[in-house]
Amino acid sequence: MAPHVAVIGAGIIGLSTAVLAQEKIPGLQVTIISEHFSPHTTGDGSAGLWMPYCLKDTPQNKILRWSSKTYDHILKLWKSNEAGDVGISLIPVYKLTEKSGGEDMEQPEWTKVPLAHHIINSHQAQKLASLSDSKFTGGTHCISFTLEPTYFLPYLMQKFKVNGGKVLHQKVESLQQFCGQxxxxxxxxxxxxxxxxxxxxxxxxxxxxxxxxxxPWVFHAALEGNEGNYIIPNKDNVILGGTQQEGNWNTKPDPADSMSIHNGCCKLMPGLK
Ligand SMILES: Cc1cc2nc3c(=O)[nH]c(=O)nc-3n(C[C@H](O)[C@H](O)[C@H](O)COP(=O)(O)OP(=O)(O)OC[C@H]3O[C@@H](n4cnc5c(N)ncnc54)[C@H](O)[C@@H]3O)c2cc1C
Structure with a gap:
């Protein structure tokens, strides 16, 4: 009998893992067991931009390996006849900073992966700053993908079911419950x-x-450094961010954060006012 795999979780990682397992081992029985499904997973809130961030002390070789594999996978989807269904776009991304000295800074390994990555010099940064209410002195530019989870998650779920996958809607309280199953x-x-x-x-x-x-007039992503505000266009709306609050489990919107995101993004792109 074909082996039976249980995948706990129906976010981007659970669904990708489940579909990949089906594709790698034909005939494999796969069941996804999850408390929440799209549109109630973490990815549903995100813009889905390909760009490594929140990296802390993750080794460069791991970031390069994971990010380039993901990039290649997205590129393959973009070139396929399913590109329209999976929610992929190729967009210019400007990451700008008010800190000086960026031109001489060594770029991380992963910057070799995306198309047209280059450092923005102070002259170009000044020109870009004139589009905003900020005083940018440098930054980087590349062309990257958005793979929108609001489209990609339903696409993966449909693929999973067509491949014969089963779905259980339940919370797993402990891995012990799989004993004897x-x-x-x-x-x-x-x-x-x-x-x-x-x-x-x-x-x-x-x-x-x-x-x-x-x-709908925004067609490029603008990021303020590694931890500042950001503006990322998706197919149906534009995502304004964001917060990066370590150790904070609150999943409810915070009005003070909304205000700060709105003000920061309007400074970055005044037309949003
Ligand atoms: C505001 C925001 C913006 C972001 N923007 C980007 C971006 O632009 N690009 C990018 O690459 N990343 C972005 N991220 C990060 C990205 O969204 C997450 O890393 C990713 O969605 C995590 O996916 P996951 O499948 O690991 O987890 P989740 O999406 O959290 O899925 C976990 C799944 O497990 C299930 N589960 C959990 N516990 C149990 C249990 N006990 N029993 C049963 N089921 C359980 C949940 O119900 C859920 O289905 C962003 C994140 C946020 C919050």
């Missing part, structure tokens, strides 16, 4: 909830909040 392998794709499910305290939340606005 008919699964050969259990894959934990619970994201930040691994902190609670398997007691992995090295997995910590970084709280992100965004606004979605109607601004």
């Amino acid at each position: 008919n699964y050969d392998v259990v894959i934990n794709c619970t994201g930040v909830q691994a902190h609670n499910l398997v007691g992995d305290k090295s997995v910590q939340p970084v709280r992100g909040q965004v606004l979605r606005v109607n601004a």
Whole structure:
């Protein structure tokens, strides 16, 4: 009999893992068990921009390997006849900073991956600053993808079901409950909830909040440094961000954060006022 795999979690990682397992091992039985599904997973709130961030002390070789594999996968989808269904766009991305000295800074390894990555010199930065209410002195530019989870998650779920996958809507209280059940392998794709499910305290939340606005005239992404505000266009709206609050488990929108995101993004792109 074909082996039976349980995947816990139906976010971007759970669904990608489940579909990949089906594709790699034809005939494999795969069941996704999850408390929440799209549109109620973490990715549903995100713009889906390909750009490594929140990296802390992750080794460069790992960032390069993971980010280039992801980039290649997205590129393959973009070139396929499914590109329109999966929510992919190729967009220019400007990351600008008010800090000086950026031109001489060594660029991280992953910057070799995207198209047209280059450092913006102070002269170009001044020109870009004139589009905003900020005093940018440098930054970087590249062309990258958005792979929008609001489109990609339903696409993956449909693919999973067409491939014969099964879905159980339930919360897993403990991995012990799989003892004596008919699964050969259990894959934990619970994201930040691994902190609670398997007691992995090295997995910590970084709280992100965004606004979605109607601004169909925005066709490029503008990011303020690595940790500032950002503006990323999606197909149906534009995402304004954001927060990066380490250790914060709050999943409710905070009005003070909304105000700060709105003000910061209007400074970055005054037309949003
Ligand atoms: C505001 C914001 C913006 C972001 N922007 C970007 C971006 O532009 N680009 C980018 O690459 N990344 C971005 N990210 C990060 C990205 O969204 C996440 O890294 C990604 O969505 C995590 O996916 P996941 O599948 O690991 O986890 P999740 O989406 O959290 O999925 C976990 C799944 O496990 C299930 N689950 C958890 N515990 C249990 C349990 N005990 N029993 C059963 N099921 C359980 C949940 O119900 C859920 O289905 C952003 C994040 C935020 C918050």
